[in-house]
Amino acid sequence: MxxxxxxxxxxxxxxxxxxxxxxxxxxxxxxxxxxxxxxxxxxxxxxxxxxxxxxxxxxxxxxxxxxxxxxxxxxxxxxxxxxxxxxxxxxxxxxxxxxxxxxxxxxxxxxxxNSPTETVPTKTVEEKAAPAEPKTKEAKPKKEKKEKPKKIELPEDKVHFTAVVKQFAYSWNHFNEENDEVVVLENVRIEQEDPIDIGLAWCSHSKTLKKFELSPGVSLEFDGKIVKKKLPSGKDVEEEFIISDPVPYKINNPSKIVKS
Structure with a gap:
């Protein structure tokens, strides 16, 4: 041994x-x-x-x-x-x-x-590249500029949110190579003097959240910290647990949860 x-x-x-x-x-x-x-x-x-x-x-x-x-x-x-x-x-x-x-x-x-201690010199071969034939560029119609969505300045500290449960989903976790349960939220809004409409966000379906027995359409209030982190799609999951829209923000550690 x-x-x-x-x-x-x-x-x-x-x-x-x-x-x-x-x-x-x-x-x-x-x-x-x-x-x-x-x-x-x-x-x-x-x-x-x-x-x-x-x-x-x-x-x-x-x-x-x-x-x-x-x-x-x-x-x-x-x-x-x-x-x-x-x-x-x-x-x-x-x-x-x-x-x-x-x-x-x-x-x-x-x-x-097993790592090599000596390096073996390699020969370099210079090749002459054949001159490229000149290409004529076709004039492309100018595309109309689309207005970029207004960038949201995310607060660094914990803030108060209101949101509605949109759906439950699975997200692929590349660390443990398994799907994690998540909750997708819609109408997410940071409630403060100047409220900020976030739209879609997600959070882990933790033990704390499971105690509230959430379902789609349920309104919530809670405190949490929001970061810009896109929700990865799950692998080999049923259609009802697939995320149909991109979800760009994650809410960490929701607390003081009120279900209505």
Missing amino acids: ANALPHIEDSNKTTYLPPVGTYETFADEEDYAEKVREWGLSTTKEVKKQFWYKEATFQRQVTIIGYQTYGKTDDYYTVIIEFEDGNLSCIHPAYLKEMQSPSFTKLVTSESE
Whole structure:
């Protein structure tokens, strides 16, 4: 039986990638559980709180304390992990998931042993390109400019919403490679001194929401944080659970929910 890697806290053997700027923290235990399951890092009833950070010769225990989003629609995540000595580092959730596998260190060791140490020079062949024949461009009729929809300035903090349940749907989660249950909302409106009409938005069909036994047409009031994140379509789902219209915004952690 192979010896397990030692659990060490020699920080000089670890390369840290500390977060740049601010990062999101979890609103509560339910928010933490939802995110960790979304990233495929826990499938048990009791969500995991500690994870292994592994390299070829050692492993260390870490906890997840937050995350950062990136990409044009904030579809991608970087997880912020904290080591037992207090150091912080960034890591992609899929890579952290790989580290939880018992065979991860064997794979790292194998890759490092098999990596080439010498580079073989390659010959470059220059080819003369044949002159291209001049093309005559046909005049295209000018298209009428369409008015772009007014850009919505989303608030950064939690705000109060009113909305109506449009439908239930399934959304593909590329972290755990499964469909997640979601609620699609219509007539979404941020209620403030100058109200903002959002239109369509979505949120996870969490345990909290399931307690309200929602159905299409039900009106809601709640607090939450809204971000620009398009709802991915589900895979191999029944027609009634397919999203027919693009849904560009996501509402995170709805709370103080009132059903009417």
